[in-house]
Amino acid sequence: MPNVQGGIIIKHNIKMHNNIVKPIISFIIIFIIVVINIKAISVFDNRQEVNKISNEIDATKKDVIELYNIIEEQEQVINYINALMKEIKKDIKEIKIEIKNVKGASSSDKELLGSWTITAYCPCKSCSGKYGNNSASGTKLKYGYVAAPFRLKFGTKIIIEDIGEFEVVDRFGTEKQNKYGTAIDVFFETHAEVKAFGKKTKKVYTIKEDK
Numbered sequence: 001m002p003n004v005q006g007g008i009i010i011k012h013n014i015k016m017h018n019n020i021v022k023p024i025i026s027f028i029i030i031f032i033i034v035v036i037n038i039k040a041i042s043v044f045d046n047r048q049e050v051n052k053i054s055n056e057i058d059a060t061k062k063d064v065i066e067l068y069n070i071i072e073e074q075e076q077v078i079n080y081i082n083a084l085m086k087e088i089k090k091d092i093k094e095i096k097i098e099i100k101n102v103k104g105a106s107s108s109d110k111e112l113l114g115s116w117t118i119t120a121y122c123p124c125k126s127c128s129g130k131y132g133n134n135s136a137s138g139t140k141l142k143y144g145y146v147a148a149p150f151r152l153k154f155g156t157k158i159i160i161e162d163i164g165e166f167e168v169v170d171r172f173g174t175e176k177q178n179k180y181g182t183a184i185d186v187f188f189e190t191h192a193e194v195k196a197f198g199k200k201t202k203k204v205y206t207i208k209e210d211k
């Protein structure tokens, strides 16, 4: 019965084998488990680290997007301000032109003499006596002409505020008025117009002809 014997030998061998192999296998298994655990722990740690970093990246992305939005908003504000500035510059340009025009009209073309007394006269006897339509300069009187003091030479163009533009062609009846007066006598064709005109105080300007 070699088989039985052999079986015994094999069994014995296995037993013997078990006695040596078991601790080795146990050791290997324990070793493998330890290694796997260490690896697992390190992988877990790495994963946690990766998660942390990816969270940080997400947070940073959010910040960047927020910053981008803020920048975009500011760009819009800047664009709006630039557009406003353009309009304001345009307005300033227009205002400057207007100021130039007003200055040109008021200071370089017109010179204020002051607030003078404005009266009226006509060719009638009570207004002009024997002179009628004849002026001191020789020019036949009509509406548009005035009598003024000596300081305003014949031919001087004047503006009477609210009334109009006139030319000096005549003088007053008295030397005193001609020398020191601050009055203008506006010529009218009829005494009714003289009466209607009455007596006013108005600003008088001389117009400079040198342009």
Ligand SMILES: [Zn+2]
Pocket: 121, 122, 123, 124, 125, 126, 127, 128, 190, 191, 194
């Ligand atoms: Zn009259």
